Amino acid sequence: MAKNENRNNVALKCSECKSLNYTTSKNKKNTEGKLNLKKFCNNCRRTTMHVETSK
Numbered sequence: 699m700a701k702n703e704n705r706n707n708v709a710l711k712c713s714e715c716k717s718l719n720y721t722t723s724k725n726k727k728n729t730e731g732k733l734n735l736k737k738f739c740n741n742c743r744r745t746t747m748h749v750e751t752s753k
């Protein structure tokens with residue numbers, strides 16, 4: 699069975715313009731707390747911090 703019940707989908711939000719730029723999944727068992735990633739934001743047109751948010 700390929701079904702993985704430990705992963706859940708989350709959205710990544712630009713911390714500056716608050717736009718939802720990415721969706722990803724994270725493993726609840728392996729990832730503690732909120733995700734915080736540097737990603738390119740098309741809206742800001744530069745790399746900003748993106749934080750996990752529920753959709």
Ligand SMILES: [Zn+2]
Pocket residue numbers: 712713714715716717739740741742743746
């Ligand atoms: Zn942005």
